[in-house]
Amino acid sequence: MKITQLALWLGLALASAIGLAPAAAETFTDDAGRKVELELPIKRAVIFNRYAVEFARAIGAIDKVVGVDASTMRDPTYWPQFKDSDIVGQGQTQPNYEAIVALKPDVVIIPRNGVYEEAARQLEAFGIPVLVVTAWDTLQHVENVTLFGKLFDSTEKADALNAYYTRYMDLLAERLKDVERKKVYLEEVRDLVTVTPGSGWHDMIEAGGGINVFGDIDIKKQPSSRGNENSFTVDPEEIIARKPDLVIKLQPGSYQTIPEAKFADSWKAIVAREEISGAPVGAGGNVRLINYYLAGGSSKVTGALQVAKWLYPDRFADIDPEAAMKEWIEIYQGLPFQGGMTYQGSASN
Amino acid sequence: MSDYLSVDKVSFGYGSRPVLREVSVALSKGHILGLIGPNGAGKSTLVRIVLGLSSPSSGRVLLDGKDIRDLTPKARARRIAYVPQSSPLSFPATVFETCLLGRTPHMGASPSANDLAVVEELLCRLRLEDFAFRPMSELSGGERQRVMLARALAQETDVLVLDEPTSALDIGNQLFTLRVVSEIARERGVTALVAIHDLSLAARFSDSLLLLDKGVVVGHGNWQSTLTETTVRDVYGVNVEIGLLRDIPVFAPHELT
Amino acid sequence: MDIATTAGLARGHSSGIANRYRQAGYWRLAIILGSLLALVVVAGSVAIVGIAETGLTALLAIVVEKVSFGYIVADVDPQQARVLLHLRLPRVVMAIVAGGSLAFAGVLMQAITRNPLVSPYTIGVSSAAAFGASIAIMFGVGFSAAGLYFVPLTAFLFALGCAVLVFSMAWLRGMGAQTMVLTGIALMYLFSAMTAAVQFVATQEQLARVVHWTFGSLNGIGWDAVAVAGMALLVALPLAQSKAWQFNALTSAGDDVSRSLGINVALLRGLAVVLSVVVSAVVISFTGVIGFVGLIGPHVARLMIGSDHRYLIPFSAICGAMLLLLADTVGRMAFSPTVIPVGIVVAFVGVPLFLHLILSRRSEYFS
Ligand SMILES: Nc1ncnc2c1ncn2[C@@H]1O[C@H](COP(=O)(O)OP(=O)(O)OP(=O)(O)O)[C@@H](O)[C@H]1O
Ligand SMILES: [Mg+2]
Numbered sequence: 001m002k003i004t005q006l007a008l009w010l011g012l013a014l015a016s017a018i019g020l021a022p023a024a025a026e027t028f029t030d031d032a033g034r035k036v037e038l039e040l041p042i043k044r045a046v047i048f049n050r051y052a053v054e055f056a057r058a059i060g061a062i063d064k065v066v067g068v069d070a071s072t073m074r075d076p077t078y079w080p081q082f083k084d085s086d087i088v089g090q091g092q093t094q095p096n097y098e099a100i101v102a103l104k105p106d107v108v109i110i111p112r113n114g115v116y117e118e119a120a121r122q123l124e125a126f127g128i129p130v131l132v133v134t135a136w137d138t139l140q141h142v143e144n145v146t147l148f149g150k151l152f153d154s155t156e157k158a159d160a161l162n163a164y165y166t167r168y169m170d171l172l173a174e175r176l177k178d179v180e181r182k183k184v185y186l187e188e189v190r191d192l193v194t195v196t197p198g199s200g201w202h203d204m205i206e207a208g209g210g211i212n213v214f215g216d217i218d219i220k221k222q223p224s225s226r227g228n229e230n231s232f233t234v235d236p237e238e239i240i241a242r243k244p245d246l247v248i249k250l251q252p253g254s255y256q257t258i259p260e261a262k263f264a265d266s267w268k269a270i271v272a273r274e275e276i277s278g279a280p281v282g283a284g285g286n287v288r289l290i291n292y293y294l295a296g297g298s299s300k301v302t303g304a305l306q307v308a309k310w311l312y313p314d315r316f317a318d319i320d321p322e323a324a325m326k327e328w329i330e331i332y333q334g335l336p337f338q339g340g341m342t343y344q345g346s347a348s349n
Numbered sequence: 350m351s352d353y354l355s356v357d358k359v360s361f362g363y364g365s366r367p368v369l370r371e372v373s374v375a376l377s378k379g380h381i382l383g384l385i386g387p388n389g390a391g392k393s394t395l396v397r398i399v400l401g402l403s404s405p406s407s408g409r410v411l412l413d414g415k416d417i418r419d420l421t422p423k424a425r426a427r428r429i430a431y432v433p434q435s436s437p438l439s440f441p442a443t444v445f446e447t448c449l450l451g452r453t454p455h456m457g458a459s460p461s462a463n464d465l466a467v468v469e470e471l472l473c474r475l476r477l478e479d480f481a482f483r484p485m486s487e488l489s490g491g492e493r494q495r496v497m498l499a500r501a502l503a504q505e506t507d508v509l510v511l512d513e514p515t516s517a518l519d520i521g522n523q524l525f526t527l528r529v530v531s532e533i534a535r536e537r538g539v540t541a542l543v544a545i546h547d548l549s550l551a552a553r554f555s556d557s558l559l560l561l562d563k564g565v566v567v568g569h570g571n572w573q574s575t576l577t578e579t580t581v582r583d584v585y586g587v588n589v590e591i592g593l594l595r596d597i598p599v600f601a602p603h604e605l606t
Numbered sequence: 607m608d609i610a611t612t613a614g615l616a617r618g619h620s621s622g623i624a625n626r627y628r629q630a631g632y633w634r635l636a637i638i639l640g641s642l643l644a645l646v647v648v649a650g651s652v653a654i655v656g657i658a659e660t661g662l663t664a665l666l667a668i669v670v671e672k673v674s675f676g677y678i679v680a681d682v683d684p685q686q687a688r689v690l691l692h693l694r695l696p697r698v699v700m701a702i703v704a705g706g707s708l709a710f711a712g713v714l715m716q717a718i719t720r721n722p723l724v725s726p727y728t729i730g731v732s733s734a735a736a737f738g739a740s741i742a743i744m745f746g747v748g749f750s751a752a753g754l755y756f757v758p759l760t761a762f763l764f765a766l767g768c769a770v771l772v773f774s775m776a777w778l779r780g781m782g783a784q785t786m787v788l789t790g791i792a793l794m795y796l797f798s799a800m801t802a803a804v805q806f807v808a809t810q811e812q813l814a815r816v817v818h819w820t821f822g823s824l825n826g827i828g829w830d831a832v833a834v835a836g837m838a839l840l841v842a843l844p845l846a847q848s849k850a851w852q853f854n855a856l857t858s859a860g861d862d863v864s865r866s867l868g869i870n871v872a873l874l875r876g877l878a879v880v881l882s883v884v885v886s887a888v889v890i891s892f893t894g895v896i897g898f899v900g901l902i903g904p905h906v907a908r909l910m911i912g913s914d915h916r917y918l919i920p921f922s923a924i925c926g927a928m929l930l931l932l933a934d935t936v937g938r939m940a941f942s943p944t945v946i947p948v949g950i951v952v953a954f955v956g957v958p959l960f961l962h963l964i965l966s967r968r969s970e971y972f973s
């Protein structure tokens with residue numbers, strides 16, 4: 001009798017100790033300036049935006065990610081960790097709150113171009129906090145990775161990722177210090193569509209030591225019919241007039257190799273165009289194709305490396321962008337690197 | 350006999366163009382006035398003014414000594430009913446529903462049993478009972494016109510203002526319909542103003558005629574004095590032969606002037 | 607003076623048509639009550655389907671708890687209760703309120719213009735609201751708690767402005783209904799284009815909000831939106847219903863005859879404009895642009911119940927509610943866990959119907 005009572009009291013005390021003592025409640029100020037209190041470490045997270053999920057994988061926390069959006073999952077082979085039932089909505093503007101709630105996450109991480117206010121309101125009753133982290137914003141790369149390290153109790157791996165990233169960023173800055181910058185025309189998958197300041201691709205060109213030939217465009221002063229910073233329509237004559245030293249054409253693709261034949265077809269198509277072949281840049285064979293994959297998150301640094309090497313082969317003779325890509329995909333993403341991220345056809349025509 | 354409905358020196362114009370000039374006419378209770386005149390003479394305009402749908406630029410319309418514009422819309426609707434020259438057709442209500450609209454000034458939010466009974470009797474009287482539940486859009490022009498008349502009669506007013514109520518009817522229905530109107534007028538002491546183009550019917554069914562030309566009254570009185578071969582020729586621009594067949598006035602136009 | 611008589615031809619003979627009319631009335635009332643019941647049943651059934659496991663008993667227990675103000679406590683798994691109470695029910699109820707409001711607004715607008723092509727969407731009100739919202743998002747005063755309703759409010763004002771523009775042009779210039787529809791469609795394009803233009807200067811985060819607005823969605827609707835929109839409809843519906851008979855006169859007899867029947871047509875029109883615009887703008891300001899419900903609701907209702915507004919007004923609202931509820935359920939479940947905005951689902955039904963209306967009755971509506 002006494003013993004059972006005692007056991008009961010002990011049990012209750014233990015339970016309350018576990019339940020009440022917060023593991024480590026910490027208040028964060030997120031990317032939208034909101035104060036969010038979280039109990040660390042995070043054991044179950046729902047993450048919107050592919051780059052953020054890549055961060056989680058890069059710091060070894062992918063098993064703590066219980067739900068992602070469908071846009072992230074567009075290439076299922078890139079995410080062997082997830083199945084269809086882990087999807088919690090199309091993207092950051094249409095979360096499926098029921099799906100989120102069903103996963104019982106400790107936190108929902110959403111970029112600042114998502115409906116975080118709505119999400120916070122909807123999930124409040126379920127005690128699920130919403131944290132705004134904008135992983136696609138490369139300016140906040142280091143800060144974001146550090147935050148992820150803290151959230152998932154994986155600071156060492158986060159530091160390693162930051163070291164990888166800053167090593168190459170510093171190297172680029174160092175070697176490009178006094179270089180006479182060359183001009184780059186970057187073309188989207190669609191012909192005659194380029195990027196202007198504000199776009200991540202523009203940043204990649206600049207980080208790689210190039211000058212975006214359309215970098216002087218202030219998108220706010222342009223007629224809206226020409227598009228936005230990520231897809232700005234140009235006239236073929238403008239391309240010739242701006243005299244690029246290098247043309248980079250984006251290719252749709254994921255982390256996997258783009259088949260040689262596909263690359264070759266795209267190559268033929270672009271060098272056949274008058275504004276390319278008729279200009280010195282085309283005649284000199286300075287046209288390159290690059291996989292879209294290299295634009296996002298941490299992999300953007302590898303894209304910048306490649307741009308730098310194309311522009312200034314002498315200064316980067318000892319640098320192998322492929323190796324950096326391999327490191328990112330194999331070490332940080334845990335997937336086999338297949339190569340073939342870029343393409344350069346024979347200059348002869 | 351005192352005047353029940355009187356139009357007192359009414360003038361009206363669209364913009365600067367005068368359409369009616371000092372039109373005056375007085376009707377005693379139970380009187381049927383035929384309003385005749387060529388196209389554009391101002392018949393419909395006068396009708397709308399009598400109804401209070403347009404305001405005259407000068408002059409007034411008196412109903413039982415009161416200016417109709419001083420009556421509330423509802424009070425006016427209880428005393429004057431209207432059949433327009435043409436009606437829009439958009440959402441097809443049924444014949445019964447359309448006719449029931451005539452009860453609007455007498456009812457609250459919904460029609461009463463009495464309202465339904467009134468409509469039922471009228472539809473039967475106008476031989477429209479077989480159409481009662483057909484949508485208006487599926488009726489012929491003449492059938493529709495008869496429903497519009499039934500609607501106005503269902504209003505149970507003591508003044509009827511009809512703008513060419515028989516223009517789309519066949520000769521049988523013209524006769525039938527005007528007979529029903531004049532019967533009801535007689536039964537209930539209804540005063541009626543009927544704009545009508547058919548001179549023979551006008552002469553036959555009216556107590557007196559008012560002949561308008563370019564907004565001016567050019568004749569007023571019984572049909573024999575109003576519609577002479579001279580007046581018809583001057584106003585309508587056509588030579589007619591006027592005669593009587595079985596006591597029915599007949600106007601035979603034979604040559605344009 | 608003709609003295610022959612028609613008496614005896616049809617006098618005093620009772621044909622039973624008044625009875626038939628009365629019975630049709632009962633029948634229509636029965637349809638309305640039946641459909642209302644069906645709406646409740648459908649709402650209940652779609653409220654218990656979803657990703658999380660929930661049952662009818664749980665739903666009923668929660669509804670009973672709430673209706674009894676917590677007096678009868680529901681014995682339900684708290685997680686299930688929260689899913690129902692905070693995610694499913696506000697969404698289901700908002701589908702009903704939004705669908706009902708849009709169809710209600712549609713039927714009033716159609717009545718005063720006598721044109722079945724008119725609806726909040728086709729006269730540009732919806733696009734105006736979306737434009738207003740995007741302006742507020744772009745140039746608005748932050749997103750502080752005070753600014754929580756800033757975006758819906760601006761949307762509402764633009765919707766109102768657009769409606770006033772279209773309707774006043776229609777009256778002042780004496781335009782026909784078809785001119786009004788064409789003006790509305792032109793404005794719809796103008797506002798859509800301006801919204802698109804605004805998107806080009808938007809930052810990533812503003813862009814997401816603006817896009818969110820351009821197709822209506824019930825995802826993430828909360829009880830506050832339900833309360834505001836529900837109140838608007840609850841006030842407007844009885845007001846319009848009290849004028850139902852006058853709408854009958856206006857639609858089937860026209861302006862002049864309506865006036866001769868003692869109806870203040872200008873007042874009636876003004877009332878209808880205010881009610882329909884307020885009700886639809888309130889909904890759109892919370893959900894974003896949902897087109898075609900204001901067109902389909904009245905159309906289906908008219909086919910089933912006739913054009914007597916005493917029945918048509920409530921039944922249109924019920925049809926619109928049912929339509930949006932089903933459409934949102936399809937959007938919610940068809941590609942689950944991906945949620946398709948209800949505005950997109952509805953367009954799949956609405957566009958063909960709109961074309962059908964134009965093609966089949968062209969002569970009457972566009973003459
Ligand atoms: N809304 C209007 N604006 C300008 N003028 C008008 C308007 N309505 C009628 N009119 C003009 O006023 C004059 C009288 O028109 P009203 O309709 O009264 O003629 P009516 O005698 O009824 O002709 P009908 O026999 O053809 O019906 C006509 O010259 C007509 O052109
Ligand atoms: Mg006329």
